[in-house]
Amino acid sequence: MRSPLSPALIGALLAALAALAAAATIAWFQFTQVAVAPGKNGSAGFQPLVEVGGAFELVDHSGKPVTDTDYRGEYLLVFFGYTYCPDICPTELQNMTIAMDELGEKAQFVRPLFITIDPKRDTVDYISQYVSHFHPRLVGLTGTLEQIERAARIYRVFYAKVDDPQATEYLMDHSSFVYLMGRDGKLLTIFPHATDPSRMAETINAYVEQGL
Helix, strand or coil: CCCCCCHHHHHHHHHHHHHHHHHHHHHHHHHHCCECCCCHHHCCCEECCCCCCCCCEEEECCCCEEEHHHHCCCEEEEEEECCCCCCHHHHHHHHHHHHHHHHHHHHHHEEEEEEECCCCCCCHHHHHHHHCCCCCCCEEEECCHHHHHHHHHHCCCCEEEECCCCCCCCEEEECCCEEEECCCCCEEEEECCCCCHHHHHHHHHHHHHHHC
16 A cells, blocks of 8 residues: 655655656657657657667566567557556546547557556556556556566667655656557657647548558
8 A cells, every 4th residue: 555645755756757857858859869840741749760669579468478560450559658657647548548539430440558667566467457447449568677678668768767765656757758650560650748639539540541
């Protein structure tokens, strides 16, 4: 059971997370040389100048080992986060759920993936319970520390553990992009954090219609 945190401790943790998030964002953009501009045809996302995505080996929330090739033929909506995340992750997953709902019948061509950055706590059983609160097509993925590190690296995801000796539970700082991958596993576009779900759905729908 989680013990309550004092207001002072919460403030300190939030300040630390804000500083880390700012540094992570700057580092991410510098490292990848992302062109922060509207995506193709006025889409809600943007295009990086480096390769994003690739081969991974993980375990889904049913306990089945999976690789990136298991999802070939589907459009992927990929988000990295963790189940203990207090606000960013549930908000982003809810936005993805709304976007999937707005796609209607075309949602059958899209597979949302939630990849944990905290495999120590996000076991198969725990992540299975968590994803059940969102869209029914959402798949939760976990794995070993090494498997998660590789998946995060190929998707250019920043994450770091935030330790505090006075807290019983640690937090994770992480980038919060949503990646739209094509049926061939190649990146189509990246949605920044808090992209409007309707705009996200419009962009996904445009790509799906082009590929049908």
